[in-house]
Amino acid sequence: MTEQQALQERYADSLMNTFGPPKLVLTRGEGAHVWDADGKEYVDLLGGIAVNALGHAHPALVEAVTTQLSTLGHISNFFTSAPQVELAERLLAFAGAEGKAFFANSGAEANEAAFKLTRRTERTHVVVAEGGFHGRTMGALALTSKQAYRAPFEPLPGHVEFVPYGDEAALAAAVTDDTAAVLLEPIQGEAGVVVAPEGYLAAARRVADEHGALLWFDEVQSGMGRTGSWYAHLPSGVVPDVITLAKGLGGGFPIGAVLGLGRAADLFDPGNHGTTFGGNPVACAAALAVVRTIESEGLLAHAVEAGDRLRAGLIADPRVTEVRGEGLLIGLDLVSEHAAEVTAAAMAHGYIVNNPTPRRIRLAPPLVLGTADVDAFLAAWPRILDDAGVS
Numbered sequence: 001m002t003e004q005q006a007l008q009e010r011y012a013d014s015l016m017n018t019f020g021p022p023k024l025v026l027t028r029g030e031g032a033h034v035w036d037a038d039g040k041e042y043v044d045l046l047g048g049i050a051v052n053a054l055g056h057a058h059p060a061l062v063e064a065v066t067t068q069l070s071t072l073g074h075i076s077n078f079f080t081s082a083p084q085v086e087l088a089e090r091l092l093a094f095a096g097a098e099g100k101a102f103f104a105n106s107g108a109e110a111n112e113a114a115f116k117l118t119r120r121t122e123r124t125h126v127v128v129a130e131g132g133f134h135g136r137t138m139g140a141l142a143l144t145s146k147q148a149y150r151a152p153f154e155p156l157p158g159h160v161e162f163v164p165y166g167d168e169a170a171l172a173a174a175v176t177d178d179t180a181a182v183l184l185e186p187i188q189g190e191a192g193v194v195v196a197p198e199g200y201l202a203a204a205r206r207v208a209d210e211h212g213a214l215l216w217f218d219e220v221q222s223g224m225g226r227t228g229s230w231y232a233h234l235p236s237g238v239v240p241d242v243i244t245l246a247k248g249l250g251g252g253f254p255i256g257a258v259l260g261l262g263r264a265a266d267l268f269d270p271g272n273h274g275t276t277f278g279g280n281p282v283a284c285a286a287a288l289a290v291v292r293t294i295e296s297e298g299l300l301a302h303a304v305e306a307g308d309r310l311r312a313g314l315i316a317d318p319r320v321t322e323v324r325g326e327g328l329l330i331g332l333d334l335v336s337e338h339a340a341e342v343t344a345a346a347m348a349h350g351y352i353v354n355n356p357t358p359r360r361i362r363l364a365p366p367l368v369l370g371t372a373d374v375d376a377f378l379a380a381w382p383r384i385l386d387d388a389g390v391s
């Protein structure tokens with residue numbers, strides 16, 4: 001038995017079976033590469049599901065976390081620290097509107113907080129897109145349409161209505177003067193990287209304004225530079241009232257954020273919401289290191305360039321029928337339902353990819369992914385599809 005097999009057996013005996021069997025036991029990472037317990041090397045094209053923006057063990061992130069932890073690690077929200085305030089200022093400045101931040105520890109927690117924030121409008125109706133994913137707490141699950149995730153946990157917090165993603169008329173028909181918020185991902189990540197059609201976000205803004213509803217963008221997966229902009233909605237010119245962030249924000253250190261812009265900045269009063277760990281100095285220092293490194297290494301421009309190169313190479317194979325996304329958030333459709341086999345074949349070739357649906361492959365690699373890795377993967381791509389039996 002290999003070391004990996006032994007640990008996988010112990011995992012099965014000691015961890016709740018919420019994720020199915022782990023595919024690998026990983027031991028270390030560097031840049032866009034990781035190694036398993038048997039010493040095999042992989043190019044990580046999933047980046048911990050759009051989390052490891054700076055790749056693995058980036059010196060700037062390691063330095064920021066270790067320095068902060070050895071100076072002041074945790075203080076509770078009776079107190080604040082410079083990293084917390086500075087991070088809030090930076091994230092709000094990227095949004096291009098006046099506002100205020102609330103820090104949490106994950107995407108679901110950020111969405112949970114934002115869901116509560118919408119209730120402070122004294123309305124309860126929330127309109128959400130089908131195919132969206134917003135997390136696994138009871139509140140975040142209530143906002144997530146997938147029946148398989150919801151059914152075992154019903155009844156969920158109510159007054160949530162789902163409309164087809166990208167359908168302006170359906171959205172306009174669903175929103176009323178009782179609607180607290182419209183919640184959308186500018187790019188649906190878990191659905192397999194589905195980009196909002198041209199004009200859809202602006203239409204959502206108009207509809208929300210007509211009825212006095214908040215417009216809330218879940219940028220947990222699409223935000224923090226992954227698409228080549230700080231937030232995926234920025235190129236649309238639409239200014240939402242609420243933005244939620246998490247995955248890439250801490251570059252692997254857990255942190256989430258809610259940005260409330262305009263009137264949404266002041267909807268919470270003292271005592272309305274809270275968290276013990278949220279906004280702690282270490283997590284905020286990690287996120288500041290991510291922000292500064294994206295700036296100093298020019299990673300927004302690099303994400304666009306590397307993403308375009310990947311998309312062009314992936315679609316070149318006729319067994320790929322469509323490739324979508326912006327920057328380094330990439331989804332593609334296969335001619336046949338072999339996405340799980342493609343993920344397995346890619347792993348055998350030393351590449352980590354993900355299959356969010358039976359026909360779709362998603363890539364969300366570190367923003368530091370090098371061109372040599374891109375080209376090596378594209379060279380292997382036809383053989384990966386051969387081995388997976390895609391035809």
Ligand SMILES: *Cc1c(COP(=O)(O)O)cnc(C)c1O
Pocket residue numbers: 106107108109111133134135136185189190218219220221222246247
């Ligand atoms: C992953 C994700 C979440 C949930 O984040 P967690 O940190 O897993 O709780 C919420 N929204 C979107 C768009 C996501 O991709």
